Amino acid sequence: MSATPLTYQLPDHLSSDQFIKQLHTKLSFVVAAQYPLVKTFYDSFDWRLYHASMVLEFNQSESVGVLSLMNIHHPQVLMTMELERMPTFAVDFPQPDFMQQLQLVLEMRALLPVMQLNGDYALVNILNSDQKTVLRLVIENYATLPGRIRIQTIKGYDKHVLALILLLQTEFALQAVDEPLLIEACHAQRKKIGGFSSKLKLRLEPEMRTDDVCRYIYINLLERMAQTEQGCIDNIDSEFLHDFRVAVRRTRAGLSQIKQVFPKQSMGQFIEFFSWLGHITSGVRDIDVYLLNYESYKNSLPEAYREDLEPLQQLLLSKQRRAYEQLARHLTGSVYQDGIEEWRDFLETPIELYEMDIAASLPIKHYADQRLWKVYKRLLREAGNIDPQSPVEALHGLRKTAKKLRYLMEFFQTLYSGTRIKLLLKALKTIQEVLGRIQDLEVQKLALKRFREELRKLNTPEQTLLAIDALINELDRRKNAARFTYTESYEVFSQKKNQQAFRELFASGTQTQT
Amino acid sequence: MKIIAVYAIKGGVGKTATAVNLAYLSAKQGLRTLIWDLDAQGACSYYFRIKPKVKGGTKGLLKNKADLDHLIKGTDFDGLDLLPADFSNRNFDLLLDDKKKPTQQLRKLLQQFEGQYDVVFLDCPPGITLLSEAILTAAEIVLSPIIPTTLSLRTLEQLKAFIQANKLDNLQFVPFFSMVDRRKKSHLDYLQAFTEQYPEFLKAMIPNASEIERMGIERMPLTAFDCKTRSAKAYQQLWQELQPII
Ligand SMILES: Nc1ncnc2c1ncn2[C@@H]1O[C@H](COP(=O)(O)OP(=O)(O)O)[C@@H](O)[C@H]1O
Numbered sequence: 161m162s163a164t165p166l167t168y169q170l171p172d173h174l175s176s177d178q179f180i181k182q183l184h185t186k187l188s189f190v191v192a193a194q195y196p197l198v199k200t201f202y203d204s205f206d207w208r209l210y211h212a213s214m215v216l217e218f219n220q221s222e223s224v225g226v227l228s229l230m231n232i233h234h235p236q237v238l239m240t241m242e243l244e245r246m247p248t249f250a251v252d253f254p255q256p257d258f259m260q261q262l263q264l265v266l267e268m269r270a271l272l273p274v275m276q277l278n279g280d281y282a283l284v285n286i287l288n289s290d291q292k293t294v295l296r297l298v299i300e301n302y303a304t305l306p307g308r309i310r311i312q313t314i315k316g317y318d319k320h321v322l323a324l325i326l327l328l329q330t331e332f333a334l335q336a337v338d339e340p341l342l343i344e345a346c347h348a349q350r351k352k353i354g355g356f357s358s359k360l361k362l363r364l365e366p367e368m369r370t371d372d373v374c375r376y377i378y379i380n381l382l383e384r385m386a387q388t389e390q391g392c393i394d395n396i397d398s399e400f401l402h403d404f405r406v407a408v409r410r411t412r413a414g415l416s417q418i419k420q421v422f423p424k425q426s427m428g429q430f431i432e433f434f435s436w437l438g439h440i441t442s443g444v445r446d447i448d449v450y451l452l453n454y455e456s457y458k459n460s461l462p463e464a465y466r467e468d469l470e471p472l473q474q475l476l477l478s479k480q481r482r483a484y485e486q487l488a489r490h491l492t493g494s495v496y497q498d499g500i501e502e503w504r505d506f507l508e509t510p511i512e513l514y515e516m517d518i519a520a521s522l523p524i525k526h527y528a529d530q531r532l533w534k535v536y537k538r539l540l541r542e543a544g545n546i547d548p549q550s551p552v553e554a555l556h557g558l559r560k561t562a563k564k565l566r567y568l569m570e571f572f573q574t575l576y577s578g579t580r581i582k583l584l585l586k587a588l589k590t591i592q593e594v595l596g597r598i599q600d601l602e603v604q605k606l607a608l609k610r611f612r613e614e615l616r617k618l619n620t621p622e623q624t625l626l627a628i629d630a631l632i633n634e635l636d637r638r639k640n641a642a643r644f645t646y647t648e649s650y651e652v653f654s655q656k657k658n659q660q661a662f663r664e665l666f667a668s669g670t671q672t673q674t
Numbered sequence: 675m676k677i678i679a680v681y682a683i684k685g686g687v688g689k690t691a692t693a694v695n696l697a698y699l700s701a702k703q704g705l706r707t708l709i710w711d712l713d714a715q716g717a718c719s720y721y722f723r724i725k726p727k728v729k730g731g732t733k734g735l736l737k738n739k740a741d742l743d744h745l746i747k748g749t750d751f752d753g754l755d756l757l758p759a760d761f762s763n764r765n766f767d768l769l770l771d772d773k774k775k776p777t778q779q780l781r782k783l784l785q786q787f788e789g790q791y792d793v794v795f796l797d798c799p800p801g802i803t804l805l806s807e808a809i810l811t812a813a814e815i816v817l818s819p820i821i822p823t824t825l826s827l828r829t830l831e832q833l834k835a836f837i838q839a840n841k842l843d844n845l846q847f848v849p850f851f852s853m854v855d856r857r858k859k860s861h862l863d864y865l866q867a868f869t870e871q872y873p874e875f876l877k878a879m880i881p882n883a884s885e886i887e888r889m890g891i892e893r894m895p896l897t898a899f900d901c902k903t904r905s906a907k908a909y910q911q912l913w914q915e916l917q918p919i920i
């Protein structure tokens with residue numbers, strides 16, 4: 161049956177009422193329901209349901225809301241339930257089946273409306289001679305798209321489906337449609353599907369002026385901040401803040417690493433502004449991270465301790481609430497608004513009006529080669545002085561340098577041969593991730609110690625404090641384990657082959673430095 | 675997957691009426707529900723407007739057990755499917771006789787629905803036969819309608835003895851009162867006597883009410899076409915009371 165086309169398009173000249181009227185002469189049926197409809201599609205910001213071939217559709221009429229989870233390729237409904245208001249997270253769903261299925265795909269991601277259609281809905285039950293329903297037709301008209309008829313099969317009545325399809329195709333001359341409604345609607349509204357990636361998509365040419373390229377990069381990052389800003393203020397999904405922060409960090413890396421392009425004296429205020437932005441968002445993000453990790457924290461404890469950790473989650477949740485309120489005040493306040501506006505003004509100033517520094521008019525390829533080679537060498541130098549026993553601060557410094565190199569490589573990626581720079585980026589990412597993990601675990605450990613102290617003062621039961629102690633030990637153990645993987649990943653990163661590749665890629669234009 | 679047999683030794687006591695209504699309520703609650711019409715009379719299939727015919731008859735059914743699924747029909751209600759009766763069900767007993775471990779056959783057949791349905795109702799024919807033995811071996815709960823009369827008391831004893839004799843220790847025996855007429859003094863007397871003697875009786879009881887007979891005209895569960903009536907509410911109570919064991 162799966163090969164049978166079950167969705168048909170209503171031609172413009174045929175309204176659903178007319179279609180139903182004409183059906184009267186051919187078949188016995190009842191109209192089981194008919195009403196105006198608002199149809200909203202939901203997915204996470206990164207379209208997780210879509211990528212898992214699922215569509216979540218919320219159909220609201222005046223009296224009821226019906227939520228259906230469907231396979232995107234087959235119009236058959238996987239699960240359906242009546243619902244008044246759409247919950248934001250999978251865990252908030254009242255029905256266990258829905259909750260589990262959605263949680264599997266969405267995890268902690270929020271559901272957001274991605275598309276909305278207005279129209280009319282009719283449900284027609286086709287009957288046999290016993291007045292038994294043998295299949296159903298869902299007929300929907302939309303204000304902005306051609307209407308659709310969807311056949312809902314009923315188990316054990318396949319013959320009737322084939323007969324109906326024949327009728328639709330011959331008597332009504334209807335065309336089957338393959339394209340999922342959500343996709344058709346997105347195309348019609350020129351909305352990007354499945355879209356969202358925090359990867360920068362910059363197209364650079366080697367001959368572009370360096371100052372041009374820099375503005376282009378900064379504007380791109382600024383756009384990313386603008387896109388995620390409201391999500392941070394509304395605290396819909398921790399991913400908004402994460403992405404916002406990535407853009408801030410990349411901008412900061414640019415401001416500190418892309419030198420001699422814009423005059424130093426005009427950049428000072430922006431360096432300060434973005435450092436402030438990094439500062440006011442970091443505490444909130446940390447708490448988000450603890451909460452995102454909470455389940456894994458919990459599961460790392462022996463079964464008997466796990467429930468005792470609960471007060472920690474409560475503490476984190478209340479901290480998160482307060483932190484987001486504070487963040488919202490910052491992001492709607494004048495320091496942020498003015499700072500962003502000045503930055504935008506600066507970036508949009510016509511090029512002739514810029515004061516330029518010495519590197520501004522260099523071809524970008526030349527400039528990028530120099531910068532990348534320099535930072536790469538610095539990374540090797542710093543890394544050479546480090547072993548698993550080095551103090552955390554030294555590792556932290558190395559991590560920062562690795563990150564700077566990575567951001568620069570991402571900025572200028574399209575200037576270099578695709579596969580090669582990707583491989584190097586990957587090697588860099590590996591050590592950067594190990595370094596990141598060591599640092600994160602250290603920070604988390606210290607934070608847990610603080611939380612433990614807070615909870616202790618609140619007369620939290622001893623078991624909870626013991627569970628947190630166990631967790632602190634566990635994080636420490638993981639951190640030490642990560643330190644040892646560092647040596648290995650550094651060896652991979654710094655192997656001859658990679659050093660050679662870095663040299664060929666970046667040092668070719670800078671023969672003077674070897 | 676919970677397997678619930680609606681069974682009594684006597685006929686005409688409200689087994690089918692109960693199975694049909696509870697299955698409807700189960701599906702309405704969101705549980706994937708199957709109702710298997712095991713009675714050759716096909717009353718259950720009739721209530722859902724489904725032809726009681728099974729392709730190939732029961733013979734094929736026991737031979738090729740992997741293939742029960744294609745015999746299933748969707749009812750008019752979301753989440754509720756039905757496996758129709760077949761008149762050759764008459765031969766079910768004979769067929770079971772042929773097999774080596776006849777009473778295990780039904781349980782084996784039902785295994786294939788694991789994961790596909792949450793609840794399976796077996797609408798059983800009356801009598802004590804090889805088929806009823808197979809049914810009671812397969813089921814986890816036997817829901818038994820009892821009319822408050824002397825005769826019913828005797829069949830209740832018989833059924834309990836039967837369950838004991840067959841060592842069906844995992845079977846949960848759940849009797850409830852059916853077709854109760856509160857205007858009859860004898861009914862009221864028996865109600866009291868039974869409840870004292872058998873504490874396992876459910877509190878919910880189904881009244882003797884003419885609206886239940888209307889199911890034959892409407893051809894759907896009472897709870898689907900008139901959920902406000904006294905008897906429909908009684909079925910809802912019955913279903914509620916079963917929740918803890920399902
Ligand atoms: N509680 C009731 N009150 C009145 N009539 C009933 C009741 N339950 C069932 N009936 C009717 O009695 C007849 C036998 O019921 P049924 O459910 O088919 O019994 P069984 O399956 O035990 O043989 C049917 O006509 C049915 O409509």
Ligand SMILES: [Mg+2]
Nearest residue numbers: 689690713717
């Ligand atoms: Mg019956």
